[in-house]
Each structure stands twice: as structure tokens, then as C-alpha cells.
Amino acid sequence: MIQLIQNIINGLIIGGTYAMMGIGLTLIFGVMNVVNFSHGEFYMIGAFFLFSTFGLLQIGYVPSIIISLLLVAVFALVVERFLLRPMRDKPLDNGMILTIGLSILLQNVALLIWGGTPKNIDLGMSMSSIEIGSIVVTPVRLIIAVIAIAVILLFGIFLQKTKLGTAVRATFQDRDMASAVGININHIYGLTFIAGSLMAALAGMLLAPIYVLLPTMGDQVNAKAFAVAIAGGLGNFPGAIIAGLLLGVAESLGSAYISSGYKDAIGFVLIVIVLVTKPRWLTGDK
Amino acid sequence: MLKLENIVAKYGKVEALKGISLEVRPGELVTLIGSNGAGKSTTIKIISGLLKPESGQVILEGAKTTGLPPYQMVKRGIGLSPEERHVFPKLTVEENLQMGAYIVKDKKVVRMGIDRVYALFPRLKERYKQLAGSLSGGEQQMLAIGRALMCGPRLLLLDEPSLGLAPIVVENMAEIILELKKTGLSILLVEQNANVALRIADRGYLMDTGTIVLEGNAKELLNDDRVRKIYLGQQGKEECQGA
Numbered sequence: 001m002i003q004l005i006q007n008i009i010n011g012l013i014i015g016g017t018y019a020m021m022g023i024g025l026t027l028i029f030g031v032m033n034v035v036n037f038s039h040g041e042f043y044m045i046g047a048f049f050l051f052s053t054f055g056l057l058q059i060g061y062v063p064s065i066i067i068s069l070l071l072v073a074v075f076a077l078v079v080e081r082f083l084l085r086p087m088r089d090k091p092l093d094n095g096m097i098l099t100i101g102l103s104i105l106l107q108n109v110a111l112l113i114w115g116g117t118p119k120n121i122d123l124g125m126s127m128s129s130i131e132i133g134s135i136v137v138t139p140v141r142l143i144i145a146v147i148a149i150a151v152i153l154l155f156g157i158f159l160q161k162t163k164l165g166t167a168v169r170a171t172f173q174d175r176d177m178a179s180a181v182g183i184n185i186n187h188i189y190g191l192t193f194i195a196g197s198l199m200a201a202l203a204g205m206l207l208a209p210i211y212v213l214l215p216t217m218g219d220q221v222n223a224k225a226f227a228v229a230i231a232g233g234l235g236n237f238p239g240a241i242i243a244g245l246l247l248g249v250a251e252s253l254g255s256a257y258i259s260s261g262y263k264d265a266i267g268f269v270l271i272v273i274v275l276v277t278k279p280r281w282l283t284g285d286k
Numbered sequence: 287m288l289k290l291e292n293i294v295a296k297y298g299k300v301e302a303l304k305g306i307s308l309e310v311r312p313g314e315l316v317t318l319i320g321s322n323g324a325g326k327s328t329t330i331k332i333i334s335g336l337l338k339p340e341s342g343q344v345i346l347e348g349a350k351t352t353g354l355p356p357y358q359m360v361k362r363g364i365g366l367s368p369e370e371r372h373v374f375p376k377l378t379v380e381e382n383l384q385m386g387a388y389i390v391k392d393k394k395v396v397r398m399g400i401d402r403v404y405a406l407f408p409r410l411k412e413r414y415k416q417l418a419g420s421l422s423g424g425e426q427q428m429l430a431i432g433r434a435l436m437c438g439p440r441l442l443l444l445d446e447p448s449l450g451l452a453p454i455v456v457e458n459m460a461e462i463i464l465e466l467k468k469t470g471l472s473i474l475l476v477e478q479n480a481n482v483a484l485r486i487a488d489r490g491y492l493m494d495t496g497t498i499v500l501e502g503n504a505k506e507l508l509n510d511d512r513v514r515k516i517y518l519g520q521q522g523k524e525e526c527q528g529a
Contacts, residue, residue: 163384170374170385177372180334182360182389182437 002134007256008249013141015248016148017203021221022228022240023152024199030235031172031192034084035092037099039200040222041106044215046072046201047208048114051121061123065205069198076197080190088189103218110215118212144206151202152241155195159237168192172235200225220264227267231274246270287312287472288333288441293342295328302328304496305342310441310474315467317475317483317504319513320493326476327369329493330445333474334366335359346441360389365439369446369476371430375419379410382418382429386436396436403432406462424455431462442466445476460486484508 021043028036049068054061083102087095129136159165171178171188179185203221211217228247232239247267255263288310295303303325310316318326331337333344335356344352346362354362365386374382383403387396404411407428413421418429427447434442444463448456460482467473477483484490490507492500500512507513 163388166377166381166385167388170377173374173376174372176336176356177368177374178385179356180336180360180366180368181385181433182357183385184355184357 003256004253006135007252009135009137010141011249011252012245013137013145013148013248014252015245016145016152017207017244018224018228018247019152019241019244020148020199020203021225022232022244023155023237024196025225026229026232026235026237026240027192027199028196029229031168032084032088032189033092034087034095034099034193036196037096037222038103038106038218039099039196039225040218040220041103041110042072042076042197042200042218043204043221043225044110044213044218045075045106046204047211047213047217048110048119048215049201050205050208051114051119051213054121065202068205069201072198072201073194076194077190079197080193084193085186085189103222107215107218114213114215116215118214120212121208123209140209144210147206148203151199155199156237164191223264224267227271231270243270287314287347288474289343289345290329290333291343291345293329293332293344294340295325295332295337296340297328302496303332303339306493306496306498308491308498308501310472312472313467313470314489315463315473315475315487317477317487317490318493319477319480319483319490319507322478323495324493325496326493327445328496330366330368330443330474330476333359334364334368334443357389360437360439363438363440364443365434365437365441366443367427367430367434367445367447370449371423371426373418373421373426373429373433376417378415379418379421379429380414382433383410383436386433387438389437395438399436399438403435406435406465407432423450424452427451427459435466439471441472441474443474443476446478447475448477448479448482456482480513481508484513 021039025036025039028034028039046068049071050064053059053067054064057064057067079102083098084095087098123140129138130142159169167178167183168188168191170181171183171185175185178188224247228240228243231247232241232243247270250266250270251263254266290306290308292305292307293303294301294305306325306329308316308318308329318329320326328337332339335351335354335358338353342352343350346364349362351359351362374385377385380400383400384396387399390396390399404414409425410428410432413425418426421429431444431447434444447459447463451459456479463473463475464486475483475487484504484507487504489502490504491498492507492513500507500510
């Protein structure tokens with residue numbers, strides 16, 4: 001029983017970062033109608049930017065994260081302005097081919113800069129575990145979970161409660177009409193892509209201390225982000241949160257009770273189940 | 287207030303407007319009537335910036351605004367209540383109104399605007415927390431008009447405000463449009479329901495397959511044989527069927 005709870009908690013911690021990935025992807029699709037195959041590469045560059053700023057500047061983990069996030073934001077802005085904007089109003093495939101190309105490009109540029117040997121970030125933080133009752137959590141994982149939850153909550157509040165967030169939702173629901181009430185769609189698109197990409201990058205930065213860094217690390221995560229976004233209903237924000245947590249738990253339980261070899265297949269099983277059963281919260285029917 | 291000069295508009299290769307010119311003078315209520323596919327809504331899209339014309343000029347308060355994006359047109363005083371309402375279905379009534387005032391920075395002004403809309407449409411006040419998608423057709427129409435008023439427009443574009451409404455509600459809507467006119471607002475009203483539109487308007491334009499075939503004083507148009515034959519005749523038939 002304790003083992004089960006332990007597995008669920010481990011799953012929820014990783015699931016929080018999956019949810020962040022999925023939210024980014026689902027938001028970019030919902031608002032911009034772009035299927036972003038390079039989403040995982042933003043996760044990857046997030047982790048590598050952190051690796052470099054942390055290693056070179058020696059200014060500590062948190063300032064390094066902030067600088068890295070700023071760099072990713074600038075990069076996302078450039079991608080949106082010069083690559084995605086010309087694809088707007090074109091068929092969906094154009095954007096897909098573009099982001100697949102961008103994904104390959106980014107992986108290879110990363111390979112050029114950082115090389116193919118696995119890297120890791122040593123926080124020098126105590127790896128001794130915190131025990132809560134009989135449940136054991138390492139401090140790093142606890143911090144990851146807390147930040148992931150805080151970011152998701154803050155972002156949810158931003159979308160629900162602020163004028164700009166409401167404008168994002170309005171654009172999502174009816175782009176032409178949003179423009180006709182005076183919303184500058186270009187700003188909303190730029191903001192959406194930056195926010196979505198920062199979600200992915202931050203997930204990469206949070207997981208960097210516990211995973212190894214490779215230029216191809218985005219591939220696997222991208223598959224998971226798609227699983228989360230599809231299972232949660234494309235464009236559905238709360239759906240992505242639930243699906244992300246669900247995927248994390250399912251993976252954790254799957255590797256504990258079935259085989260860790262099947263861990264990465266679980267996301268796809270989830271997609272199949274959701275697409276076959278088409279639950280109501282996914283299709284939006286009442 | 288507004289002038290269109292020789293506007294040509296296309297959807298792909300199909301010519302929807304074949305060089306139309308029209309004018310709305312300050313404080314005037316002008317109606318654009320015509321059957322389905324005549325190009326009325328396309329004209330509205332051109333004025334609000336949702337569609338760029340192939341050629342021709344849009345002149346708003348003396349300045350050329352041809353081809354400007356919609357959000358720029360809002361800043362220049364255009365309020366749009368589009369065909370089929372297009373309320374934001376998953377925003378609440380009040381959020382829809384707030385979005386209508388997106389360009390207004392001062393929160394007090396927004397609040398006053400919302401209260402004014404509620405005074406005009408008390409039904410919206412009762413439902414301010416409801417999602418717009420759950421409103422009835424008539425309520426959504428009120429919301430679409432209310433939202434268009436929120437930016438403090440000088441020219442209000444109303445596209446088919448009577449579409450899908452019960453006859454009593456249509457009469458109600460006509461009264462509200464007249465009331466808005468009294469506040470000094472210039473209004474361009476697009477309608478298939480020519481009878482009601484011509485009764486309340488100052489002037490009218492009759493459109494057919496992308497051209498303006500007739501224009502003039504609304505009262506004259508109401509009695510014009512061509513208008514009667516094409517539109518009011520249909521109305522008569524419907525009334526017979528109703529009886």
C-alpha cells in the first residue's frame with residue numbers, strides 16, 4: 001500500500017511537468033492553430049541554456065533559470081515573428097512541416113554546440129530524502145512539483161482573471177471577432193507562443209537536475225506532450241492538466257507493476273483509449 | 287462619416303462586390319437591404335477591416351482606411367455587431383462586454399459602459415455571469431450589440447440583428463436601434479427584413495448580386511415597386527402563410 005502511494009506521488013511529480021508541456025502545446029494549437037512539432041526542442045534548449053548559464057556564470061540555480069527563460073522568450077519571439085507568422089492563414093500542414101524542420105535544425109545545432117555526450121547539472125543539493133510518514137521524496141523532486149503546480153496555477157489565474165488572459169481566450173474562441181473588438185491578434189499570437197514555449201523550457205529546466213541532457217531529449221518528451229494535449233482534448237487547458245498528471249501516474253505505476261520497458265508506451269495507450277472512447281469532457285458535448 | 291468608393295471584393299475568384307459606392311452621413315441611420323448573397327455582409331466586412339478590397343476606397347471621417355486591420359478600425363470609431371452574432375461562447379456575458387471595451391484603458395469608463403448596456407438590455411444584467419454560448423438567440427443578439435457599443439463607437443455596424451428572432455423581439459430591436467440613433471450615433475444597418483429596416487431608417491440602399499441597384503429615401507424605397515416586388519412581396523406571402 002505504501003509502495004502504491006509512493007508510486008502515485010512519484011507519478012504526480014513527473015506528471016506536473018508533463019502537464020506543463022501539454023499546456024504549452026495545447027495553448028499554441030488552440031490559439032494559433034499551429035501543431036508545434038518543435039515543442040520538445042524548446043524543452044531541450046531550456047535545459048541546455050540552463051546548463052550553460054549555470055556552468056559558465058556560476059550565479060546559482062534560480063538566477064540561471066531566470067536568464068535562461070529570458071533567452072528562450074527572445075528566441076520564441078523570433079520564431080513566431082519570422083517563421084510562424086508567414087504561415088498564418090495557410091493550411092495546417094505548412095506549419096507542421098515548418099516546425100518539424102525547426103525541430104531537426106535545433107537538435108543539430110544543439111549537437112554542434114554542446115556535443116553528443118550526456119550532460120548533467122549538479123545542483124550540489126543534498127540528495128538525502130525527506131520522509132513524510134513512510135513516503136520518501138527527494139528535495140529536488142519536491143521543488144520540481146511545487147514550482148510546476150505554482151506555474152500552472154498562476155497561468156490559469158492569468159487566463160481566467162486578467163484582461164490580457166481573457167483576450168487570449170477570446171482569440172482562441174473566435175479570432176476574427178477578437179480582432180473586430182480591437183484586440184491586436186499579432187500581440188496575442190506572440191504572447192501565446194512565448195508563454196507556451198516558456199512552459200516547455202521551464203519543464204526542461206526543472207527536470208535537468210534529475211535527468212541527463214542530450215540534444216535528442218526533446219523527442220521523447222514531445223511524444224508525451226502530444227499524448228497529454230490529445231488526451232486532454234486539443235485546446236483544452238484543464239484537460240491538459242488532468243491528462244498530464246494522469247500520464248505521470250500511469251507511467252509510474254506501469255513501470256512499477258508491469259515493466260519499466262513499457263514506460264514510454266503508456267502515453268500512446270492513453271491516446272488510443274481516449275480516441276476510442278471519446279469521453280464527453282474531451283468532445284465538449286454536454 | 288463613412289464613404290465607400292467603387293469597392294470591388296473577391297472571395298478567391300468569386301466577385302462578391304462589383305464596384306459599390308455608398309455613404310453614411312453623421313447621425314444617420316442607413317440600411318442596406320437585399321436578398322441572401324447580395325453582398326451585404328461582405329460590405330460590412332470591408333468597412334470593419336475583416337476583408338481587404340481588391341480595389342476602391344474606404345473613407346472614414348475624411349481619412350482613407352482601406353485595408354487597415356479590424357483592431358485599427360475599432361480605434362477609429364467602428365463598432366461591429368456581426369452576422370450570426372459571434373459572441374465569445376465560453377466567456378461570460380460580462381467578459382464579452384469587457385472584451386468589447388478592449389481598447390478602453392480606463393476601468394471606470396468600462397464599468398460605466400457595462401452599466402449603460404445593462405440599462406439598455408436588462409436581460410443581460412440578469413445573466414451577467416452566464417456563458418454567452420448558453421444564452422438564447424435573442425439574448426446573444428443583445429449581447430453582440432451591447433459589445434459593439436462598449437468601444438464607444440461613432441459608427442455602429444449592425445449585420446442582420448433580426449436574424450432568427452421572434453417577430454415581437456424584432457420590433458423591440460427596432461425600437462432599441464432608434465433609441466441608439468437618438469444618441470447621435472451613425473448606424474449602418476444590414477437587413478434581409480426590408481420592411482422593418484426601411485421603416486426605421488433615414489435612407490436605404492438595395493443590393494443585388496454585388497451591386498447597388500437602388501438607393502434613396504427609406505420611405506420612398508418602402509413604396510418602390512421593385513423593392514415591394516422582390517422583398518415585401520415575400521413578406522406578404524409569409525404573412526399569408528402565418529394567417
